[in-house]
Amino acid sequence: MMQKKVCMLGGFAVGKTSLVRRFVSNVFSDHYHTTIGVTVEKKSVTVDDRDVMLVLWDLYGEDEFQRVRDSYLRGSSGYILVMDGTRRATLDTALALQQTALRTVGAVPFISIINKADVRSEWEIDERAIEQLRERGWTVLFGSAKHGQGVEELFVTLATQIVHAAPIPRDCL
Amino acid sequence: MKSRPGNLALHNESLFNAVLSTLDIVMFECEEDSAEFRLQGLPPEWWRQWVGPANGTVLDLGQCSPFLRDYLVGAHPIWGGQLGAPEKSGPWTEPDRQGGTMTLEATALSIGSKKVLLIERLGSGFEEMGAIVQRARERMLAEERTAKSYRKTETRLISELEASERTKDDALALLQHLGLAxxxxxxxxxxxxxxxxxxxxxxxxxxxxxxxxxxxxxxxxxxxxxxxxxxxxxxxxxxxxxxxxxxxxxxxxxxxxxxxxxxxxxxxxxxxxxRTELHTLRRALNEQASFHDLVGKSPAMLRTYQLVRDVAQVDSTVLIEGETGTGKELIARAIHSCSGRKHKPFIAANCAGLTDSILTSQLFGHKRGAFTGAVNDQQGLFEAAEGGTLFLDEIGDIPQQVQTALLRVLQEKEITRLGEAKPRKIDVRIVAATHHNLSEDVVRGSFRADLLYRIRIARVQLSPLRERREDIPLLAQSLLGQICTATGKTIERLNPDTLRLLMSHAWPGNVRELKSAIEFAVISCKTKEVLPIDLPPEIISAPVVPSSSVWIPLPNRDEKSRFLAALSDAKGNRTEAARRLGVSRATFYRRLVELDIDPR
Structure with missing residues (x-):
């Protein structure tokens, strides 16, 4: 079976682990538990009738305490940028991490998701900011690890892009 | 699983295994010829739990953890012969074979030419570090939530403030638009x-x-x-x-x-x-009937008021001419009050009937011993009026010698006290008054012509009361009020017949005589109304003087009724009716037409 390494990137407490756990085990906990280092999980998806094993590298959230190691990113076939809609600063972190990923693994497929769609009224990331991300060529999904909204779609869409991936020129990003 | 001691194994195998067990690590050595990682010494218990019991002494990259595989295939300079510290993989967490998870960390190091891989299970130290990071991040999240709450509150307050400012601006705009002070x-x-x-x-x-x-x-x-x-x-x-x-x-x-x-x-x-405009209009209205202490709204008096205002604006000497009792001193006071000297003294001196020496002493002052009885230095009225106005009444009566001294004062603006040689500068405005015809006095030689020209720079001529009869009701009512206030009597009005008598009197003594007559009437009056019987006998019995043509409405009676009553009393004789009403025939006829009265 084809195995693809996928890294979960984003600021701390944006919901990377929650998205992975919702996807892999269909569970969710309101309790925040910070990730130290990397937690590796696996789950297979079907793309074009082919089973693809996604090896999900759930990296610790980046902040002033921990910077993402380039070595963790190496060998990734794609990555997911996670933002917390209720915290505008996580968008800036995602932008910085995307540049790090681009430098380290090149123009591999990636998808961004704005998590916590269940509390949309509290979002600080507004439509204008989302529009600007899309103008940069980003795929922006909305989702909620708490309710499961958009989670399956997130991983399947990325898996599909990885399977179908043709190299994307760097200057398009 | 039994490992085979390799090249790096200590000669004392039991000691080597004890070290590995104490450090709780698994050790692999990369064989040069096969590039395989071979287990060294005895691995700890957790290793078997993680890789499974079937795993041998050689690390199978195909079967091992994706993280470890990535780590091992990655470039490690220290294995390439470069010097440096051991290279740690960083912690990773993966499921173990028994349904749990395990957090491990790999270290690449070089001992001599040997490539060595250590795998450590992270225990309590790692958990403590994780707990610290957890607390720090929870605190950061809490602070973010607090800051967000503050920002929300700030935004709400700013919004409320803006709304309040808008309301205030609207209210201000409305206030300004309405011109509300x-x-x-x-x-x-x-x-x-x-x-x-x-x-x-x-x-x-x-x-x-x-x-x-x-x-x-x-x-x-x-x-x-x-x-x-x-x-x-x-x-x-x-x-x-x-x-x-x-x-x-x-x-x-x-x-x-x-x-x-x-x-x-x-x-x-x-x-x-x-209310400035209202105040100005009201004052103007009041001045139609009175001006300072002067009362009257006849054309002659209105002209006098204007003249007083005009002469008050200049500092020239003024001569007030008028019969006795016409209010010359009141005019002098009004000029003073309207002038720029109003806050300085107003001194009035009657020059009539005084000898040369007394008048000179009064006007100019004297030095002690200047004459018998001059026991002290005494300033004169000129000095007393310094900066203000000196009113010289009956100036036509002053002796020739004083006229000469006065002329000198007017020319030089200085006086010399009796008994002194040194003159004193003065700043006094002279307002003089006389009932004489000074021009005739000049002709007769009793008044110096040059003094007349000096004092008659501005002139105010007061009409006798008989020439402004229309002022009599107003004057009489005003005097009645003043006298009642002074005497404490309560008399409300003058009876129309009383007023008719007052208006028909000749008043040779002018306003002073009128005041005297009203005082007499107030004393005599027993009711709320002054009746003709209350007036002095010489007024009741005096011959009627023809009235002027000016129509003066009488108070408290319907005018048409009074005309009809007068015609009836005079048995249709219009001349007699006009006389009874105290108006001229021309005025009587005009009013008959205006009141639509058929005299037949």
Missing amino acids: ALVLDERGHITFASDRGLEILGMTAEAVIGQEWEQALPLHKQDRAPIRELIDTASDPRKTCVVCIEGPRPRWVEIEVRGDPRHPDRHIVILHD
């Missing part, structure tokens, strides 16, 4: 707000007013502050107002209204109504 006072009486119109009325800028205590900021007469203070103290009654004068180059008369601020009971809203 208002001040707001705080609980200490300090002005916290002044509308544009309010500042305009006060003739002040916002900078000069805002923050100031109202009593100090507002340019008010001292006596005007008390009523405002009272209004502030009783602000619950909005019907109370007071009118005050705002001082300045252009004084304004302002009606003050004070209301309690509905939001703050201790604060007050002061509303200013500019």
